[in-house]
Amino acid sequence: MLSGLFLAGCGSGTPEGSGQKVNQAPAGVTETSGSDESEKTPAVIKPVSSANDKSPAGGSAEGDDAAEKTPRSVVDFPMPDLTLLSDAAFQRNAKMGRLVAKRRCILCHKIEGRGAILQPPLVQVSMRRLKRMLDYDEYLEELQGSDPDRFTAGQKTFDAIRQEQDVLKSMRLWLKGYLKQPTFDNSQAKMPLQVLIPAEIEQLACYVIQLAVEGYQKGETPLED
Numbered sequence: 001m002l003s004g005l006f007l008a009g010c011g012s013g014t015p016e017g018s019g020q021k022v023n024q025a026p027a028g029v030t031e032t033s034g035s036d037e038s039e040k041t042p043a044v045i046k047p048v049s050s051a052n053d054k055s056p057a058g059g060s061a062e063g064d065d066a067a068e069k070t071p072r073s074v075v076d077f078p079m080p081d082l083t084l085l086s087d088a089a090f091q092r093n094a095k096m097g098r099l100v101a102k103r104r105c106i107l108c109h110k111i112e113g114r115g116a117i118l119q120p121p122l123v124q125v126s127m128r129r130l131k132r133m134l135d136y137d138e139y140l141e142e143l144q145g146s147d148p149d150r151f152t153a154g155q156k157t158f159d160a161i162r163q164e165q166d167v168l169k170s171m172r173l174w175l176k177g178y179l180k181q182p183t184f185d186n187s188q189a190k191m192p193l194q195v196l197i198p199a200e201i202e203q204l205a206c207y208v209i210q211l212a213v214e215g216y217q218k219g220e221t222p223l224e225d
């Protein structure tokens, strides 16, 4: 049951739109200046296990229960507003997205421990993407200078992402752009174009967001930048 995991983060009842984007504050720093609501500070999701300061032996032969090992220690990550996760339509989409992913994405990314190891597991790329959304405005500024044609071509999407105050919703917009065309904001993107219909894109976007949050809540390690 995935949804149960999110209750902890969804219980504050923070109204949508009142949460400021977390990218104003560097990770781990609690930025409260100008705050007029006590609920504004993003919850810091800590790894579920407390016994995770010992790293699994790197490079050891693949144990059959490697997935059971305690995750490597994870830096606390300031979770954005998680309200979106409790939305019924979002949950339905994420559920469908999981099924699509297990048919399609598993060709390259491991999902729930199954699938190819050509690429990093889906949970890890998803976690890294959530983290990257916090600095996305800066990324776009760079892109505008370094690849102005790409910036102009994607400007509508980029503006929408920038204007979206809810980090998870901005990630959903990003994922829709990416799953439509992986190079939409990066000429170096290595993922080949996936042929997907719009409904599948919406479903996968929700699933990837859910995976990312769940990964942080479980204390898994995101892919390094």
Ligand code: HEC
Binding pocket: 101, 104, 105, 106, 107, 108, 109, 119, 120, 125, 126, 128, 129, 190, 191, 192, 194, 204, 208
């Ligand atoms: C043919 C192999 C392949 C398939 C199939 C594939 N991917 Fe990927 N994916 C990649 C590669 C390569 C990367 C880049 C990995 C990296 O950045 O280290 C990637 C990266 C990603 C990222 C991270 C992108 C970022 O910049 O944050 C996401 C999210 C992702 N894939 C989602 C999916 C989803 C959802 C599917 C199923 C529809 C899928 N992938 C199917 C190869 C694939």
